[in-house]
Amino acid sequence: MARRAADSNGLMRLLASGRFRWLWLLVCLLGLFAFFAAWNPTAVLSTYNVRNIIGDASTLLIVAVGVTFVVATAGIDLSLGAVLIFCQVIAAKTMIAVGGSGWDATLAGTAAALLAGIAWGTLNGVMVARLRIPPLIATLGTLGMAGGTALLITNGINVRTGIPDELTLVIGAGRLFNLLPYTSVVAIVVVAAAVFALNYTRFGLHVLGIGSNEVAVERTGVNVASVKIRVYALSGACAGLGAVVDLARFSTTAVGAYSTLSLEAIAAAVIGGTSLFGGVASIIGAVIGVFIPAVLRNGFVILGVSSFWQQIAVGIILVTAVYIDQRRR
Amino acid sequence: MTAPALKARGIVKRYGHIEALRGVDFQVDHGEVVALIGDNGAGKSTLSKILVGAIEPTEGTIEFEGGPVVFKGPADARRHGLEIVYQDLALAPHLEPAENFYLGREIYRGGALGRWLGLLDRATMRRRAIEAMRTLNVNLKDERGRISELSGGQQQGVAVARAAFWASSVLFLDEPTAALGVRQRSGVHDMIKKVQQNGLGIVLISHDLPEVMDVADRIHVLRRGETAKIYERGETDTMGLVAAITGAH
Numbered sequence: 001m002a003r004r005a006a007d008s009n010g011l012m013r014l015l016a017s018g019r020f021r022w023l024w025l026l027v028c029l030l031g032l033f034a035f036f037a038a039w040n041p042t043a044v045l046s047t048y049n050v051r052n053i054i055g056d057a058s059t060l061l062i063v064a065v066g067v068t069f070v071v072a073t074a075g076i077d078l079s080l081g082a083v084l085i086f087c088q089v090i091a092a093k094t095m096i097a098v099g100g101s102g103w104d105a106t107l108a109g110t111a112a113a114l115l116a117g118i119a120w121g122t123l124n125g126v127m128v129a130r131l132r133i134p135p136l137i138a139t140l141g142t143l144g145m146a147g148g149t150a151l152l153i154t155n156g157i158n159v160r161t162g163i164p165d166e167l168t169l170v171i172g173a174g175r176l177f178n179l180l181p182y183t184s185v186v187a188i189v190v191v192a193a194a195v196f197a198l199n200y201t202r203f204g205l206h207v208l209g210i211g212s213n214e215v216a217v218e219r220t221g222v223n224v225a226s227v228k229i230r231v232y233a234l235s236g237a238c239a240g241l242g243a244v245v246d247l248a249r250f251s252t253t254a255v256g257a258y259s260t261l262s263l264e265a266i267a268a269a270v271i272g273g274t275s276l277f278g279g280v281a282s283i284i285g286a287v288i289g290v291f292i293p294a295v296l297r298n299g300f301v302i303l304g305v306s307s308f309w310q311q312i313a314v315g316i317i318l319v320t321a322v323y324i325d326q327r328r329r
Numbered sequence: 330m331t332a333p334a335l336k337a338r339g340i341v342k343r344y345g346h347i348e349a350l351r352g353v354d355f356q357v358d359h360g361e362v363v364a365l366i367g368d369n370g371a372g373k374s375t376l377s378k379i380l381v382g383a384i385e386p387t388e389g390t391i392e393f394e395g396g397p398v399v400f401k402g403p404a405d406a407r408r409h410g411l412e413i414v415y416q417d418l419a420l421a422p423h424l425e426p427a428e429n430f431y432l433g434r435e436i437y438r439g440g441a442l443g444r445w446l447g448l449l450d451r452a453t454m455r456r457r458a459i460e461a462m463r464t465l466n467v468n469l470k471d472e473r474g475r476i477s478e479l480s481g482g483q484q485q486g487v488a489v490a491r492a493a494f495w496a497s498s499v500l501f502l503d504e505p506t507a508a509l510g511v512r513q514r515s516g517v518h519d520m521i522k523k524v525q526q527n528g529l530g531i532v533l534i535s536h537d538l539p540e541v542m543d544v545a546d547r548i549h550v551l552r553r554g555e556t557a558k559i560y561e562r563g564e565t566d567t568m569g570l571v572a573a574i575t576g577a578h
Contacts, residue, residue, distance in 0.1 A: 202435045202447030205424070209432050212421035219419050220433030221404040279423030 021273045022285040029288050029295065036299030043302045051181065057294050058183035058249070059084075059242040061287060063261060064268040065194045066238025068286045069231045071269050072198070074211045074278025075128060075135040077232065080239045081261035082147030083120045087113040087243035088253040089150045089159065096162035106167045109247075113240040120146050121236020125229030139232075143262075150255060160252045172248030183245045190241065194283045207231060211278020264293070267314065271321045280325075292317065332395030333358045334499045334530035335380060335411070340389035342375050342554075349375040350386070351554040357499060357530040362521060364533045364541040367551035368574050373534055376551065380532070381413050381501055382406035394498060410497030416504045418488040422477035426469065426487045427451070427458035429476060430494060461494040462487065465520045482513025489520050499530040506540060518544055538567045552576055 037044040063080050070077045095109035120142055127138035171182045198204035206227045209217040218224045246254060270276060271292060272285025297310040333356045342350040350372045357363045367373045378384045380391065382400025391398055393409060400406040403413070420429050431454045437443045438450035459472045467486035469479065476484055485505060492500055502521070506514040521544055525531055535541050541548055548565070550557040550573040558565075558573040565573075 200449060202437075202449060205428060205432065205435065205449060209421045209424055209428070212423035213419070215417075216419035216421050216429075217432060219403065219415070221407065222433045279421070 022282050022288055025272060025285060025288040025292075029292055032292065032295050032299070036295065036302065039299075040302055044299065049298065049302070051175075051179075053291070053294050053298050054184050055181040055249070057290050058181070058187045059246045060261070060264055060268065060294075061187040061290050062190050062238050062242040062245060064265040064286045064290050065190055065283055066235040067262065067265040068194070068269040068272075068274050068281050068283060069198070069207055070135075070235045071266060071274050071276060072207050072211045072278060072281035073228060073231055074214075074276075075228070075231070076266065076276075077121075077124060077139045077235045078136065078262045079120060079124060079139040079142035079146060080235065080265060081258035082143045082145075082150065083117055083236055083239040084243045084246070084258055084261060085253065085255055086120065086146040086150040087116045087240040088247050089153050089255070090116040091244055091247055092159035092163055092253050093153070095164055095167070096159070100162035101164045101166070103164075103166050105164045106171075109164075109167070110241075110244045113243045114237055115240070117236040117238070117240025117243070118233050119236070121233040121239070122229060124236065125232030128232060129225035129228035139262075154253070154255055156255060158253045158255050163247060163251055167244070167248045168251040172251065183249055186241070186245055190238065191283060191287055198281060198283055203227070203230070208279055208281060211275070211281070213279075267318045268293070270325070271317055273321075273325075275325050276322065277325075331359065333392070334394060335532075336392040337376075337380060338390050338392070340376065340379060340391075341387045342372075342379060342384070343387045348554055350379075352389070353551070353554070353556055355380070355549060355556075357532055359498075359528050359530050360525055361547065362525055362531040362533055362545045364535060364545035364548045365551065366535060366538070366541055366548060366570065366574065367557070370553075371551040371574070372554045373551055375554075377501060377503070377532065377534055381411060407495070410495075411499045411501070412492035412496035413501040414488050414492045414503060414505055416507065418484055420476045420484060420488055423475055425455075425473050425475060426462065426491075427455040427473070429487065430454065430458040430461070430491045434495070458491075458494070462490045465490045465493065465523055466516070467520070480513070482509050482516055485509060485513065485517055486520065489517065489524075493520070493524045493527075493529065496524075496529055499532060500524060501532045501534070503534045504536065505533070506535070506537060514540070538570050541570070542567065550574055 043049060063084065067077050067080060091109035091113035094112035095105040098105040098108045124139050124142050127133045128135045174182050176182060176185050198207065206217060206222055210224055210227060214224060268289035269286045270289070272282050272287070272289035274281040274285060293310065293314045296313050297307055300307050300310050335357050337353065337355040340350050340353045340355070341348065353372065353376060355376065365373050365377065375384070379386045381403055382405055383403050398409065400409070421432065435447070436450040436453050437448055439446070439448045455473065462469065465486070467483065467490050469483060471478070476487065479487065489502070489505065506517050509517065518540070521531060521533070533541065533545060546562050548560040548570065550559070550570065552574060557576065560569070
């Protein structure tokens with residue numbers, strides 16, 4: 001009896017500790033979905049629609065997971081849209097160079113995109129951690145450099161041919177058990193790995209510690225600069241993976257698109273309970289933070305409400321989320 | 330008789346033409362509390378930084394557990410068993426006490442793979458940290474709560490307990506009670522006495538003269554980069570200390 005009381009106290013404490021704040025967010029997300037479903041159940045609840053929402057979110061999910069680590073260290077990464085496009089261009093060019101078809105071309109392009117993402121991310125990390133350039137400026141600089149380089153390579157014209165069918169038809173259009181898009185499978189694997197890394201490993205502890213009190217972590221002998229560089233490299237790697245997923249879905253590079261990708265990813269992280277001031281982060285929260293705007297957009301489209309309202313709604317949600325975070329401090 | 334835990338001889342520190350320390354000898358034995366006091370600019374902080382390896386002396390030698398030593402930075406000093414509680418505590422407010430205890434010195438589980446992945450053994454870290462805190466009477470209502478949810482006194486308790494947990498030789502306390510109320514202050518004093526009984530040498534840097542007289546076995550007074558006086562317990566009173574600090578004899 002006493003044992004049970006202790007257990008339920010433990011449960012209450014866990015719920016109150018804020019570690020499971022994402023449960024409340026999940027309720028909000030499901031409520032939002034239920035609201036739209038009540039208006040038009042056939043359209044909103046159709047397999048096609050649900051699969052679309054989930055599939056469309058793949059790229060942003062992967063990028064948001066990466067940037068959550070950056071925000072957790074009290075940093076920021078504005079370069080992700082441009083880095084993603086750069087990685088796409090590199091992936092496409094590599095695939096063409098390797099022959100433009102087959103799994104080997106797909107793999108080579110994916111590896112090239114990941115390496116390109118890690119390279120830009122590492123540059124961000126070195127600028128922030130070693131050269132002490134504020135993250136806002138460092139990553140804004142990378143945004144320009146990566147975006148400009150992508151335009152130089154392509155002359156501003158998207159690469160549409162020479163992308164292997166294995167990538168576009170098998171991965172991009174295919175579904176696991178004919179149910180879940182493969183791109184979502186990739187996103188789920190990334191989310192699972194990130195949950196593990198943030199909550200169960202030394203790396204995650206150091207990331208949160210640095211966001212909480214960088215000087216304290218430095219004094220314990222942890223190599224803070226190295227952790228930060230790895231965090232930005234991780235964010236870049238996620239942009240690289242997101243680039244391949246996007247390429248798989250649309251069979252073309254996205255030069256000229258994704259100008260607001262970083263902001264959407266950071267917004268998702270912040271809506272999900274990750275503090276812009278560092279020290280607090282939730283991967284599951286970021287996932288929900290991706291889907292709240294996605295469900296809003298989808299619902300508005302189905303209800304025939306101008307999708308511009310979605311932007312307004314997301315803006316209000318974002319500001320509210322940060323306000324709540326401020327009050328908690 | 331065993332060797333002193335930490336002994337410094339003829340420490341000189343020059344910054345250009347300025348002599349921050351002009352040949353100071355300093356010693357702390359095991360199980361002894363030595364207070365280091367002096368006015369601002371007397372050299373307290375320079376001396377303590379040299380003793381913990383944060384800066385190098387211009388001249389002079391340091392002996393640790395009877396043998397000469399040159400600490401290559403605070404991390405090296407820590408490896409030798411020397412711990413510091415900084416005035417700002419250096420705790421991560423969003424983490425729980427156990428995580429703060431083990432930041433940078435984590436325990437892993439899952440064998441070689443777990444070590445490679447950095448897989449944290451939270452259960453063991455929590456158990457040991459909580460045990461260490463209870464030993465020093467740091468009793469927290471929620472031992473897994475965040476540091477930011479604790480009172481100032483409790484945070485100080487966690488910081489001292491963490492340092493005492495890792496220290497095997499000397500513990501440095503920099504103004505440990507400056508921000509605390511009366512009751513919390515006496516809690517910290519009790520902790521200091523307990524740590525002392527466990528055989529650690531303690532260097533207490535403080536401005537609080539009544540505290541120093543209450544807690545310290547020896548009081549080392551610095552003035553203008555030199556040792557002004559060294560008093561054993563009970564040898565002087567507050568007036569005597571003030572006179573030594575200010576140089577008014």
